[in-house]
Amino acid sequence: MTEDTPVLRVDGLRKTFRSRVRDSESVIAVDSVSLAVAPGESLAIVGESGSGKTTIARILVGLERADAGTVEVAGADVTAPARSRRARLRRARAIQMVFQNPYGSLDPAATIEQSVAYALALHGVPDRRVRTAELLDRVGLGKREREARPASLSGGQLQRAAIARCLCVEPDVLVLDEAVAALDVSIQAQILLLIDELRTELGLTCVFISHDLAVVEAVSDRVAVLLRGKVVEEGDTASVLRDPRHEYTQMLLDSVPRPGWVPTGGRADPADTFATRP
Numbered sequence: 028m029t030e031d032t033p034v035l036r037v038d039g040l041r042k043t044f045r046s047r048v049r050d051s052e053s054v055i056a057v058d059s060v061s062l063a064v065a066p067g068e069s070l071a072i073v074g075e076s077g078s079g080k081t082t083i084a085r086i087l088v089g090l091e092r093a094d095a096g097t098v099e100v101a102g103a104d105v106t107a108p109a110r111s112r113r114a115r116l117r118r119a120r121a122i123q124m125v126f127q128n129p130y131g132s133l134d135p136a137a138t139i140e141q142s143v144a145y146a147l148a149l150h151g152v153p154d155r156r157v158r159t160a161e162l163l164d165r166v167g168l169g170k171r172e173r174e175a176r177p178a179s180l181s182g183g184q185l186q187r188a189a190i191a192r193c194l195c196v197e198p199d200v201l202v203l204d205e206a207v208a209a210l211d212v213s214i215q216a217q218i219l220l221l222i223d224e225l226r227t228e229l230g231l232t233c234v235f236i237s238h239d240l241a242v243v244e245a246v247s248d249r250v251a252v253l254l255r256g257k258v259v260e261e262g263d264t265a266s267v268l269r270d271p272r273h274e275y276t277q278m279l280l281d282s283v284p285r286p287g288w289v290p291t292g293g294r295a296d297p298a299d300t301f302a303t304r305p
């Protein structure tokens with residue numbers, strides 16, 4: 028693989044669900060989505076609620092099965108569900124996910140260091156005690172937090188622990204699904220800074236799922252804008268945010284609160300606003 032060969036390649040993803048509202052109807056959550064992320068690059072997937080962001084993230088990490096399309100990580104096809112334990116471990120090494128709610132990835136009964144040590148053991152990493160300490164040090168968790176159980180930690184501390192747990196396997200790709208959305212703004216900034224440092228140090232390839240354009244601007248090199256399951260605009264983050272080509276991207280930008288902002292129209296349901304757009 029050369030430096031430019033994408034480490035993550037998504038081709039023609041499609042996912043339909045049975046409607047939660049009317050059983051006889053279906054919802055196209057993801058529609059012909061193709062993406063490529065180069066080694067060390069950070070791609071943001073942005074869109075309003077219901078645009079399909081989380082469904083894409085869940086397909087990437089194998090929590091959801093696509094109806095069509097393929098996902099390749101470091102040249103290996105990871106589209107099919109991993110059936111054997113070995114295949115599941117291989118898949119976990121390829122791609123890891125930080126969730127909005129870190130409780131999902133941390134055992135409530137275990138201390139943070141036990142959770143990290145367990146993940147290392149699962150993947151047969153030697154020198155687990157040393158490696159656990161290194162990882163928790165790296166994400167900025169001290170002795171008290173390491174020995175605590177998830178219920179006694181703050182959201183920011185939990186996200187640090189969840190990131191450390193993902194890093195146990197040195198994944199090819201890290202997917203962060205609204206990973207800072209539930210945090211206070213100042214804690215958000217600390218976590219974004221940590222992710223940025225880790226990207227620089229480890230050359231991490233990241234996919235950031237977010238509805239927040241300020242977060243997208245801070246963390247991504249490239250952005251894909253999602254509307255009703257389809258990518259309607261994609262490009263270098265700074266250019267897209269400065270000079271959006273699609274009206275929907277413009278609408279997302281217009282709906283960011285700022286001094287003098289009047290919330291008229293900007294928060295209209297994009298499904299209504301752009302329903303007829305090809």
Ligand SMILES: Nc1ncnc2c1ncn2[C@@H]1O[C@H](COP(=O)(O)OP(=O)(O)OP(=O)(O)O)[C@@H](O)[C@H]1O
Binds near residue numbers: 047054056080081082
């Ligand atoms: N398990 C499911 N069953 C039925 N419909 C679903 C399911 N999961 C997602 N959907 C629908 O698929 C569409 C895309 O949802 P998804 O959660 O991927 O969007 P999103 O952009 O991540 O939104 P949010 O930011 O609110 O999480 C929505 O219309 C949603 O209602």
